[in-house]
Amino acid sequence: MEARKPIKKKKNQFKYWIGRIHLWLGLISGLFVVFLGITGCILAFEREIEDATQSYRFTETQRKPLLPPTQLKAIADKALPNKKAHSVNYQPGRTAQVVYYHDVPAYYYTVFVDQYSGKVLKVKNMDEDFFRIIIMGHYYLWLPPEIGQPILTTATMMFVFLLISGLILWWPKSKAARKQRFSVKLKSKWRRLNYDLHNVLGFYITFVAIFIGLTGMIMGFQWFSKSVYWVSSGGKSITMFEETYSDTTSIAKLNLNAAAADQLWARFMKEDPKFKGSMDVHIPEDKKGTVEIAKNPDPSTYWKADYRYFDQHTLKEIEVKHIFGKFANTSAADKIIRMNYDIHIGAIAGIPGKILAFIASLIAASLPITGCIIWWGRRNKSKPSH
Incomplete structure (x- = not known):
């Protein structure tokens, strides 16, 4: 029995410090997580609400x-x-x-x-x-982007750790305890109910919320986005988006009968007259600009869009190396970065995915509140009565 005591003590110490870190990170990031969760719920069905009302x-x-x-x-x-x-x-x-x-x-x-x-x-x-x-609040807290984005993304990173540490703290020690950890006891006293709402609901949305948090970090931290690309590509660096330019020396050489944007648009329409997706035509602002045509076969998401760039003076296609080029040329790592936003809002899985993202965001917004109530109750209980 003596040989087992240090092991038990070490295990309790580990959970103790995980609990302390969980508490302090929760107190620091709590308000931001509530804000992100509520605004995330509002934005989950943005497109559907706009279509129904406009x-x-x-x-x-x-x-x-x-x-x-x-x-x-x-x-x-x-x-x-x-x-x-x-x-x-x-x-x-x-x-x-x-x-x-x-x-x-x-x-x-x-x-x-x-x-x-x-x-x-x-x-x-x-x-x-x-x-x-x-959206401006959800992304930047209505502050300048260089200030607001790091604040909210840091809070998101803390939230991801809170989810992982919460799972460690929640993990039952025995089969008997496991049976009690998967359901909310609605008829119990309010303190027990609040405890279950925090722990049980937190467990059920953990993996969905982790994906929402990680995709938010990819959008908010360049270093994290580059790291994800590096890992998923097997050690390659991401090629960032760069502007493409037309060859201005060709202006006098080719006299176009109609505007380059109109000719290219007509060509794309003729090539695929039954196309049901969306098409964006970017008209050059000056003589250096290119004509960009983006065809998206599934307008409910963004990651499958095909981006093509053309010299406005010669109509010659310009090949690009960054991830926002031809969809057929994208690697697995490119696709992961491309679909990041669609994963973040749940659109990658259609309406069921958006419903799941909505529920996860709503529960995520509640966790700092229920967690603070638990902490406050334990804090007052531990104070000696006078």
């Missing part, structure tokens, strides 16, 4: 020719003067969107234009959009 997003498919991208841009420019268009989006059954996005000066607008008649249905300032405001 009828101008839809235009019935007609047997009429679609207006080309430069014409839609010209119409949108009149509705939104003194701004530079970023892209024109087409999708069957949906209204064409002309997106205006710029860093300095900063602005973000979307002009919804009927792709058949050219009628402007809506000019939307995205900086005043409800979901856009929530």
